[in-house]
Amino acid sequence: xxxxxxxxxRRRAISLTPLIDVVFILLLFFMLSSTFxxxxxxxxxxxxxxxxxxxxxxxxxxxxxxxxxxLDGMELSLQDSQGLTQQISRQKDDLFVISADSGIATQAxxxxxxxxxxxxxxxxxxxxxx
Numbered sequence: 001x002x003x004x005x006x007x008x009x010r011r012r013a014i015s016l017t018p019l020i021d022v023v024f025i026l027l028l029f030f031m032l033s034s035t036f037x038x039x040x041x042x043x044x045x046x047x048x049x050x051x052x053x054x055x056x057x058x059x060x061x062x063x064x065x066x067x068x069x070x071l072d073g074m075e076l077s078l079q080d081s082q083g084l085t086q087q088i089s090r091q092k093d094d095l096f097v098i099s100a101d102s103g104i105a106t107q108a109x110x111x112x113x114x115x116x117x118x119x120x121x122x123x124x125x126x127x128x129x130x
Contacts, residue, residue: 042113043124056095058091058096058097059073059097060096060097060098060112060116061098062099062104062109062112063101064101064104065104065108066108067079067108067111067112071084071087071096078111078112078115081115081118084115084116084119085120088120089119091121093123095123095124095125096121096124097125097126097127098112098124098125098126099127
C-alpha cells in the first residue's frame with residue numbers, strides 16, 4: 001500500500017493590479033469628461049396663437065458691448081441701474097422685445113437680459129433679425 005504524500009495543488013491567486021488600473025482609468029475618464037459649470041435657464045416669451053389681448057410691446061435695442069441700449073428710443077446704460085429700474089417699474093407686465101446690432105457679443109446680450117430682469121421686467125423676448 002502506497003501513501004500519497006503530495007500536497008494538494010494550490011489555487012493561483014488573482015492579481016488585483018489590473019482591476020485597480022481599470023478603476024483608476026475610469027476615475028480619470030469621468031473626472032476629465034465631466035463639467036462643473038451651472039447652466040442657467042432664461043425665461044423667454046415665444047409667440048403663440050390665442051385670443052387674449054396682446055401685451056404692450058417695448059423695443060429694446062442693444063447698441064454696443066459696453067452696455068448702451070435704447071428702450072423705446074431713449075438711450076440708457078446698464079451702469080445706470082436706478083434709471084432703468086424707474087423706467088421698467090411703470091411697465092412691469094409689458095413685453096420687452098430685445099434686438100442687438102451686428103457684432104455684439106452674446107455676453108453683452110445676456111447682461112442686458114439680466115439687468116432687465118433685475119429691474120423688474122417680467123416678460124422678455126429676443127427678436128429674430130435676419
